[in-house]
Amino acid sequence: MIAINFDALKGLVSRLTPKPNDVLGLDIARSGIKAVRVRRNADGTFALVAADILPGVTLPKKPDDAVEPVPALKLPKNLLAKYAALAVTGENAIVKLLSFPGRAETLGAELDGKVMDSMAMENPNLFRVNYMVLTEGQSKTECRALAVAVPEVEAKSAVMLLPSGLPTPNTIEVSGLAAMTAFLQSAGSKESDSAVGMLEFGSGASFFAVFNKKVPVLIRKFDVGSAHILGKVQESLGVDRATAEGILADGSFDISQQMGDVMDGFVKQIMVSRDFVERRENCRIARVYVSGGATKSRDWLTELKSALGYDVSTWNPFDSLKVPEGALTENLKGQESRFAAAVGAALATLAEANP
Amino acid sequence: MNSLRVDIILESERRSASPVSLKAAAKIIGGLVLTLLVAGVLIYIINAQSAKRRRADIEQDWERTSKIEARIRGDQKDLDWLNDVHAEIEGWKQARMLWHQHLADFQALVPPNIQITSFQVDEQIPTTGTGARLTSMRAFTLNLQGRAEGDNPRGAVDGFLTALRQGAGFSNLVEEAKVLKIDTNPLDKTNHRIFTILVKYKARSF
Numbered sequence: 001m002i003a004i005n006f007d008a009l010k011g012l013v014s015r016l017t018p019k020p021n022d023v024l025g026l027d028i029a030r031s032g033i034k035a036v037r038v039r040r041n042a043d044g045t046f047a048l049v050a051a052d053i054l055p056g057v058t059l060p061k062k063p064d065d066a067v068e069p070v071p072a073l074k075l076p077k078n079l080l081a082k083y084a085a086l087a088v089t090g091e092n093a094i095v096k097l098l099s100f101p102g103r104a105e106t107l108g109a110e111l112d113g114k115v116m117d118s119m120a121m122e123n124p125n126l127f128r129v130n131y132m133v134l135t136e137g138q139s140k141t142e143c144r145a146l147a148v149a150v151p152e153v154e155a156k157s158a159v160m161l162l163p164s165g166l167p168t169p170n171t172i173e174v175s176g177l178a179a180m181t182a183f184l185q186s187a188g189s190k191e192s193d194s195a196v197g198m199l200e201f202g203s204g205a206s207f208f209a210v211f212n213k214k215v216p217v218l219i220r221k222f223d224v225g226s227a228h229i230l231g232k233v234q235e236s237l238g239v240d241r242a243t244a245e246g247i248l249a250d251g252s253f254d255i256s257q258q259m260g261d262v263m264d265g266f267v268k269q270i271m272v273s274r275d276f277v278e279r280r281e282n283c284r285i286a287r288v289y290v291s292g293g294a295t296k297s298r299d300w301l302t303e304l305k306s307a308l309g310y311d312v313s314t315w316n317p318f319d320s321l322k323v324p325e326g327a328l329t330e331n332l333k334g335q336e337s338r339f340a341a342a343v344g345a346a347l348a349t350l351a352e353a354n355p
Numbered sequence: 356m357n358s359l360r361v362d363i364i365l366e367s368e369r370r371s372a373s374p375v376s377l378k379a380a381a382k383i384i385g386g387l388v389l390t391l392l393v394a395g396v397l398i399y400i401i402n403a404q405s406a407k408r409r410r411a412d413i414e415q416d417w418e419r420t421s422k423i424e425a426r427i428r429g430d431q432k433d434l435d436w437l438n439d440v441h442a443e444i445e446g447w448k449q450a451r452m453l454w455h456q457h458l459a460d461f462q463a464l465v466p467p468n469i470q471i472t473s474f475q476v477d478e479q480i481p482t483t484g485t486g487a488r489l490t491s492m493r494a495f496t497l498n499l500q501g502r503a504e505g506d507n508p509r510g511a512v513d514g515f516l517t518a519l520r521q522g523a524g525f526s527n528l529v530e531e532a533k534v535l536k537i538d539t540n541p542l543d544k545t546n547h548r549i550f551t552i553l554v555k556y557k558a559r560s561f
Contacts, residue, residue: 018372082372086364128363148361159368168370177359184357214357348360 019353022049024081024167025346026073027175027339028158029089030056031203031227031293033073036342037081038321040350047322050078051332051339059158061092061204063126063151070160075167084167085345086158087175090221091204094119094127094149095174097134097219104133104143115147128155134216146219148174171349175341176200176207176221179291179317182344187289187315188214195283197274197310200340201292201300203227208270210277210285218277224266226294232258248297259303267307274308287311291340317343446561450493452528460524468511472549473500481558491561497554502540508548512537519554531555 027034033056037049054075060068098118104111115131116124131147150172159169179200180188188198188211195212204225210218226248233244236258247253274285288310294300295314305312317340318328328336371377465471475498482491503511512534519525519532537550 020372128365130361130363132359132361146359146361148363150363155363159364164370166372168372169364169368170372171360171362172364172368173360173362177361180359181357184359188357216359219359345360348358351358352360 020083020170020349021353022081022083023170023346023349024075024079024084025087025178025342025344025349026084026161027087027178027341027345028057028059028161029175029203030058032056032338034339034342035075035079036339036346037079038343038346038350039081040354041322044354045322046320046347046350047324048318048327049081050076051318051328051342052076052079053332053335053338057161059088060153061089061151063092063123063153065151065153067153067156070157072163073161081167083170083349084162085170085178085349086161086172087178087341087345088150088154088158088172089202089204090148090150090154090174090176091223092151092154093174093205093221094121094147095177095207095219095221096147097216098131098145098147100143100145101141102143103141104145107143111143111145115145119147119149121149124149126152128152146177146216148177150174171345173345173348174207175202175345176205177219178342178344178348179207179340180209180216180219180344181348182317182320182340183289183291183315184211184214185320185344185347186317187313187319189320191286194286195278195281197270197285197288197308199270199288199290199292199304201226201290201294202341203293206266206292208273210274210281212277212281212283217281217283218273220269220273222266222269224262226292226300228262229255229259229294229300232262248294248300251297251299255299256303259300263303263307267304270308285310287313289313289315291315291317291337293335293338295337296335315340320347443561450559450561452495452556452559457524457528460522464515464518464522464525466511466515466518468505468508469501469503469515471499471501473498475499492558493561494558495556497556499552499554501550501552503548503550504545506546508546509537512548512550512552516552519552528556529554530557 021040023038025036025038033054035054036051038046039049041047054073057070059070060066096118098115100107100111100114107114111133116129119129121127127149129147129149131145134144134146155172158172162169180198183198188196191211192214195210198209198211200207202225204223204227206222206225208218208220208222209216230241230244230248233239233247233255234241237244237247237253239247247255278284288308290301290304290312291314301312301314314337316336318336321343477496477498479494479496480491481494482489484490503509505511516532516534520529532552532554535551535553537548540547540549
């Protein structure tokens, strides 16, 4: 009888399968879908092919939301890569940086159970859960894992944006973490000897991370975003969404009170986290880098700087890419910070395919 | 590269970015093999039909040619028979004597003092060789009887005999001429002689 080794066959097929060299990063949010097409050059560097902000889409986010049909995403030709790396806002996602006693190798399958227990989900069946073991900075006595639980309905709906043809969905991740990946390739790559904070201020949720010598030592998700500020402005000034966005961007009205109402609790939590990390890691956070749609608001940056008492800097996610002339259109200049998650998603896919 | 990607996509949600997926390729190859098989069978059937038609045409040709062949064979047989007849006639022509000419020559040869009383020609068909080499000949003998007159009738007979052997129209045809009998006539008181001469002609092959 002939014995066929299917594992070897699968391995061979996997080796023969073309690896992604041309990826479209999509940061799916209600404020707009940030799309970034990145290609891997022959010399191993990455180059921006095109970028755009497409009309936003609201995906069902709560774990018990019903799956609704999502219209297919219409992409312009210059964004038609072979593969797509999707990033979802994960407003109802659970993101945790977990520490367990013992090393990952010795914990083995036990680690899966420990992660599931630590995520504290009411109904695990409504979530997609995965985690990665962080190898860098791992001590001999502790295993650190970055775990994510995203509502099944949100992940499923995101894939429905690309139902057929190119690009094909290759990965789904949480946009805050994707922005952190992009940060580690640009501004974060220069902070190899210090501890820095990184804040991705999204539309409905924000992520704050602290990197000590480029190693994540804190990652937190907050249910606060620019949508909350805009909502407060709309409510207090009685204006529509577009006007509120204009007010936030140009600073034509004093909205410090509205911003303070939203940001106070958020900033307090960041301060608590900061104190905890600085004590535990015996470090001092030098500055905080911010990204997201709100970074174009001078008022917001001032408010944040004042509240945190840190040097707050914006950073450009395209710094880690070669940007040929024409790849980034004039209307997108000044909004580079909004593309952090899309760039991070694309870069992570390219890097994983070409280690 | 430092990446904080925690991927939550399901394997079933990943589609192949290849223009042709393995599954599709397998389907295409399967379809192609099936198509080739069907095409092969169709070509075989078409070829078989074509061969059948060709065979029918050839059989029809064969039948038509057979009739022509039979006719030609019949004609050939007739031709052979006619050729045989022709050869036989040619043989007879070659073997025959031109008696009208020979009789004219004979008339010129007979001297005035000799009177021929009997001129009898016999024909023989001798053969030579055996089996396939068997050839037939045609030979004549002339039996002459006559009466010689004059002062020297015996001399007249001798002269006549010489003329038969060497005379014009005889020397090339006669093989032998001899007097079988010469005598006086008991009923006749004269010095006349009666004689019998045998002339053997050269045999002629057919």
